[in-house]
Amino acid sequence: MTETTTTTPAQRGPSDHAIRTQIVEAATKHFSLYGYEKTTVSDLAKAIGFSKAYIYKFYDSKQAIGEVICANCLTAIVKAVDEAVAGVPSAADRLRRMFRALVEESVRLFFQDRKLYAIAAAAAAERWPPVKAYEVHVRQLVLQIVREGRESGEFERKTPLDEATSAIYLTMRPFFDPLLLQHNLDLAEEAPALLSSLILRSLAP
Amino acid sequence: MTETTTTTPAQRGPSDHAIRTQIVEAATKHFSLYGYEKTTVSDLAKAIGFSKAYIYKFYDSKQAIGEVICANCLTAIVKAVDEAVAGVPSAADRLRRMFRALVEESVRLFFQDRKLYAIAAAAAAERWPPVKAYEVHVRQLVLQIVREGRESGEFERKTPLDEATSAIYLTMRPFFDPLLLQHNLDLAEEAPALLSSLILRSLAP
Known part of the structure; x- marks a missing residue:
């Protein structure tokens, strides 16, 4: 009582x-x-x-609490990415900045504090709803940058938009998905620049 | 006695x-x-x-035995990759086949038998000598295909060869490194084709 x-x-x-x-x-x-x-x-x-x-x-459950923690964390990453690309005129620069911010924030939140990795890993492995929403959001951001780059003439237009987006998303994923990123931490500095350049060469008109 | x-x-x-x-x-x-x-x-x-x-x-040690098992396994992958590209005239086709064979053999040896995953994971995490040699070999294969594609006029020549090679290697790595591949098994079918196309667009003259 x-x-x-x-x-x-x-x-x-x-x-x-x-x-x-x-x-x-x-x-x-x-x-x-x-x-x-x-x-x-x-x-x-x-x-x-x-x-x-x-x-x-x-x-309702431990996972329900974990999902809120996870969603807060992913919201912080999205915010950092949005800020990194806001007002940047060139689509190529937006793509570079998006990739770099995504990786930097993921490293910071999942690994440097070490606070959230266990939850992020469970969330990613079990595909919790905030993770699915986050992945859709990141993919949508890629698609938007590619589409805008096509419209401004910066990028080629032959490849189906969906195919180009999926391939770029797949290239970035090992550096922001916590389960993959844990094995890529030593590359987190150099990979975004190197892979952004490869992606941008693939988008050249 | x-x-x-x-x-x-x-x-x-x-x-x-x-x-x-x-x-x-x-x-x-x-x-x-x-x-x-x-x-x-x-x-x-x-x-x-x-x-x-x-x-x-x-x-000398358990690891010494593990290294032989690991080296045998990596040799089998290299053999399958070599066979997949042998006699293929176009560098673009060789790159596609190399990537596909690398992923298929890695999935088969590390995961389908399930026999070798534990050793492969320890080897990759602790960077055993056969793993280092294997990574050098795979990187060398990428470099060779890119160089030959440049010489035949199939690929662009502006990007430093080493930079192009490193970026392509990084793009492929999540699908043949066992620690990364374990989280990518559901993509092992479609990713090589999708990413080969992106890589080849990045190599277009």
């Missing part, structure tokens, strides 16, 4: 939103210390000082 | 070469059942019916 009393939101208690944020923040910290795979919702509840049932009022 | 007597080669016993082959074959089987990482030389000795000291007469 004591537990329920202290953990059930009081009438003047924090909003649902604040509690969700609290759970996600505590979970992020806990996962980073003990690993996402090994942590159960019971462990999380104990660490936060909530009852397990209380956490389940806000999140 | 009994053990030494039964395991030391008799004067008319099998040749060193035959014993080495026997150790490697038994080790391949044992690793595939129990995993490379988890197996010790003692386990191997027990499984083969040799003394540990006797195995050490032929191989």
Whole structure:
């Protein structure tokens, strides 16, 4: 009873939103210390000082919490990429900057903090919804840059747009997908420039 | 004493070469059942019916045995690639065939048998000598095809040969390096064709 009393939101208690944020923040910290795979919702509840049932009022499962952490992380990457290409007039430069920002942010978020790698890896391996949405978004960004480059005359127009986009996406993927990037960290500096140049040669009119 | 007597080669016993082959074959089987990482030389000795000291007469370490298994496997891939490009007149076709054979053989040897993945992964992660030699060889094959395509006028000549080679090698690598390929198996069918086309567009004069 004591537990329920202290953990059930009081009438003047924090909003649902604040509690969700609290759970996600505590979970992020806990996962980073003990690993996402090994942590159960019971462990999380104990660490936060909530009852397990209380956490389940806000999140259906551990994965549901992981998905929020993962989505926050992927949103940060997309934001960095959008900022890197904003206002850049040449499609070729946008492609270079997009690739570089994608890799830099992925390295920073997944590996330098080391905080989010375990979740990112689970998300990528199990194809969680935020990962699918993110991949669609990155692919869409590539398509948009290629299309604009074609319209401005910077890029060739013979190859079907969809084919060119898929091939470019596949070329970039080993450097932003966390499962692949973990084996490519020593190339994260040089690969984006080298591969951007190859991609741009393939797009030459 | 009994053990030494039964395991030391008799004067008319099998040749060193035959014993080495026997150790490697038994080790391949044992690793595939129990995993490379988890197996010790003692386990191997027990499984083969040799003394540990006797195995050490032929191989310095578990890794030395793993390296032979790994080298045999990589030699088989190189052979398949060489056969795939032999006598093909166009450099573009040679590049396509090389890429496809490289991926098909890697999938077959590392994953379909599942026999060799654990060793291949350890070899790739720890950069064993046969892996380094193999990577140099594959890179050399790419360089040779690009150079010949330049000489015959099929490919452009502006990009430094070394830069073009490195970028092409990097594009292919996620589909033949076992650590990367494990996450790319669902793309192993379509990626070589799609990426070969992108590479060939980048090589257009």
